[in-house]
Amino acid sequence: MFETIAYETRGKTAWITLNRPDKLNAFTSLMHKEMVAAIKEANKDSNVRAVVITGAGRAFCSGQDLSGSTDTDYGEVLRKGYNPMVQALVSMEKPVIAAVNGVAAGAGMSLALACDFRIASEKASFIEAFIHVGLVPDSGNLYFLPRLVGHAKAMELAVLGEKITAQQAKEFGLVTKAVTEEDFMLEVETFAEKLANMPTKAIGLIKRYLNKSWESDLNEVLEYEAQAQKIAGESEDHQEGLAAFLDKRKPAFTGK
Ligand code: T3D
Numbered sequence: 001m002f003e004t005i006a007y008e009t010r011g012k013t014a015w016i017t018l019n020r021p022d023k024l025n026a027f028t029s030l031m032h033k034e035m036v037a038a039i040k041e042a043n044k045d046s047n048v049r050a051v052v053i054t055g056a057g058r059a060f061c062s063g064q065d066l067s068g069s070t071d072t073d074y075g076e077v078l079r080k081g082y083n084p085m086v087q088a089l090v091s092m093e094k095p096v097i098a099a100v101n102g103v104a105a106g107a108g109m110s111l112a113l114a115c116d117f118r119i120a121s122e123k124a125s126f127i128e129a130f131i132h133v134g135l136v137p138d139s140g141n142l143y144f145l146p147r148l149v150g151h152a153k154a155m156e157l158a159v160l161g162e163k164i165t166a167q168q169a170k171e172f173g174l175v176t177k178a179v180t181e182e183d184f185m186l187e188v189e190t191f192a193e194k195l196a197n198m199p200t201k202a203i204g205l206i207k208r209y210l211n212k213s214w215e216s217d218l219n220e221v222l223e224y225e226a227q228a229q230k231i232a233g234e235s236e237d238h239q240e241g242l243a244a245f246l247d248k249r250k251p252a253f254t255g256k
Contacts, residue, residue, distance in 0.1 A: 003034065006056070039088040053097070078139065100126075103124070200253075202238075205231060
């Protein structure tokens with residue numbers, strides 16, 4: 001049982017809900033630990049083939065809890081709390097969707113960026129809030145933001161710290177989809193279900209090697225592709241994909 005988040009599985013999807021709505025789901029050290037535990041739980045459950053992270057109440061996440069912390073060494077807060085959470089998310093070889101229901105500020109925005117897909121409600125907004133309290137973007141923000149929006153836009157967002165709407169986030173390439181509040185939950189559920197019925201091993205390999213490609217040269221990427229394709233080529237889902245193509249039917253992937 002968790003105190004600061006909720007975890008449940010619905011069909012093949014694990015739902016992780018940040019659950020401190022009165023603080024707009026701000027992070028505490030307990031929340032970091034519980035997030036890592038929930039991500040590991042989703043990772044080891046072979047029935048889970050997609051993960052959704054969202055927020056309870058009107059916010060996605062307002063970043064670090066600014067009200068109660070006595071920690072003064074923020075470097076250690078990051079090393080012990082945020083970094084393991086981001087590493088667990090990125091190394092999980094299953095697709096993760098941030099269902100951004102409301103404001104995503106500071107490290108809350110970083111959490112959304114570390115996910116593989118972002119679906120934003122029209123009620124969502126994104127704020128690089130760090131600068132307003134004299135801090136720098138963290139929790140992978142300086143890694144993911146320029147990769148998503150380019151260096152110049154990342155600089156602008158990080159330094160100016162202006163609130164951007166879901167629609168602007170879509171235009172900047174920050175989110176996969178921006179949808180009306182009315183359609184939001186159904187969109188997230190449908191998208192998660194679609195991913196959960198895809199060849200999970202191949203998705204995991206795409207995630208692993210796309211992340212590595214940023215630090216690799218062409219020859220290294222060519223070799224990674226060969227390694228990945230060997231694994232994917234030996235999967236049951238590849239056999240099913242081939243059989244379905246030849247039978248002219250829709251494939252029924254099992255994630256194996
Ligand atoms: O350890 C370290 O500190 C290093 C790591 C840092 C990582 C970071 O994330 S630094 C950035 C931290 N986050 C922020 O600076 C954002 C602070 N919050 C805001 O700027 C605004 O609350 C929002 C833009 C997110 C939302 O604005 P609004 O007007 O919709 O809501 P509000 O009225 O400001 O907030 C509602 C309540 O939530 C309010 O409490 P109250 O007055 O009703 O009792 C507010 O204090 C509380 N709240 C919002 N954000 C936080 C928070 N409480 C604690 N920590 C928060 N981050």
